[in-house]
């Protein structure tokens with residue numbers, strides 16, 4: 001008996017039903033379409049990821065399921081390796097085409113895509129991949145990239161007509177062979193984190209464009225105010241609850257009535273940076289594993305696990321560093337400036353190499369986007385070679401961006417009773433003050449892990465600046481600046 005012919009829409013980090021070219025293409029076909037999301041165990045267990053990510057994905061999928069059910073459609077959600085599930089589907093059905101978005105991700109997903117591409121070719125299955133947010137695969141150079149990006153952002157959205165999509169429900173023979181059991185821990189809500197799903201994403205977008213953008217520029221650097229003053233769209237973009245084109249077009253439509261046009265303009269340029277970094281990562285995926293500029297390979301050679309542990313757990317004795325770390329562990333969010341400060345503290349003041357730290361923060365950031373994350377991490381660590389070297393003083397950052405210590409007190413219980421004038425340098429408290437404010441330094445709250453922040457600054461800056469002028473760094477920079485672009489697949 002011949003097998004039923006079907007198409008498959010493979011959802012990855014594009015968890016929405018609007019402006020979705022793969023879904024649109026499937027809806028225009030005569031064949032029924034199996035809508036599929038795969039929780040891949042290798043990815044779930046990868047050190048970049050944490051349950052917080054899969055909970056966000058689960059919430060997004062649940063909302064999609066509800067919308068699809070209204071149209072009498074279904075989304076098949078499985079917990080399997082991609083190769084296994086496609087093999088199993090193929091045993092039962094004749095797959096004509098697989099529609100999906102291109103993914104610019106970590107090496108693990110890239111290698112998986114190479115394997116899947118090989119399998120689809122072998123099986124004579126067409127793999128129709130659509131670009132994600134105007135990022136191009138296999139681009140030979142980035143000349144004119146910005147112009148093309150702008151033009152794609154202005155093009156009509158690719159909304160599928162779900163009424164047109166030919167209904168498909170998998171038969172029991174297939175369902176009996178696959179694992180639909182999704183770990184319960186992904187399904188337990190946690191109010192500390194942003195909730196996934198298209199409708200939530202729209203709530204954030206609308207409130208930002210109509211109200212919150214008024215405070216954008218003023219609050220962007222301070223960790224407390226940034227939580228409401230910034231758009232907070234990053235997890236929705238990373239997991240594809242919204243396309244960047246949807247955001248830009250909505251913003252343009254409402255630009256004239258927005259409470260801060262300047263705020264919206266700054267925000268718009270950051271959406272461009274987002275895609276720019278992902279595009280760069282598309283051609284330089286090696287920065288997941290090595291310094292962008294290899295001239296810096298020999299600078300941070302010693303490792304100190306105790307110092308790393310103190311940084312990782314928010315127990316360095318520097319209140320602003322510890323508050324930021326504890327807050328991102330608890331909520332998955334931190335604003336740009338404070339992310340940069342955490343990296344700066346690790347790589348400059350503690351003088352520890354970046355890879356382990358970058359894995360730790362990837363796990364914490366609900367919006368973990370490999371292209372931005374690795375570029376930013378290396379920029380802050382000073383290993384890109386072509387950027388200005390910035391070394392943040394964590395004490396000054398505290399005085400500047402949390403002058404009253406409100407954010408610090410929110411995240412560091414031990415410092416709750418310490419008054420504003422002492423909270424940024426608690427080690428300066430006298431014995432009596434420590435007694436009075438219920439915080440014994442070295443006991444309740446750690447002694448600072450670095451005895452002299454000015455010395456650690458000097459040490460880092462002298463090495464980084466002398467390296468920057470060195471022959472090997474300059475040679476590498478020439479190559480980097482040539483915008484050499486390696487074709488991926």
Ligand SMILES: Cc1cc2nc3c(=O)[nH]c(=O)nc-3n(C[C@H](O)[C@H](O)[C@H](O)COP(=O)(O)OP(=O)(O)OC[C@H]3O[C@@H](n4cnc5c(N)ncnc54)[C@H](O)[C@@H]3O)c2cc1C
Pocket residue numbers: 230231232233234235237238267270271273274275277334335336337339340343365367368369370372373376377380
């Ligand atoms: C070490 C480090 C790691 C980072 N890792 C990530 C990451 O994994 N994922 C991520 O989305 N952002 C990352 N960022 C960039 C930035 O911190 C976040 O995008 C931002 O804080 C998210 O909050 P928001 O959505 O309220 O931002 P908004 O200020 O409202 O910006 C809107 C959008 O623009 C993009 N954006 C903002 N700032 C940047 C930037 N500097 N570079 C590129 N795109 C930007 C994001 O998509 C963001 O959602 C990182 C920054 C640093 C310093």
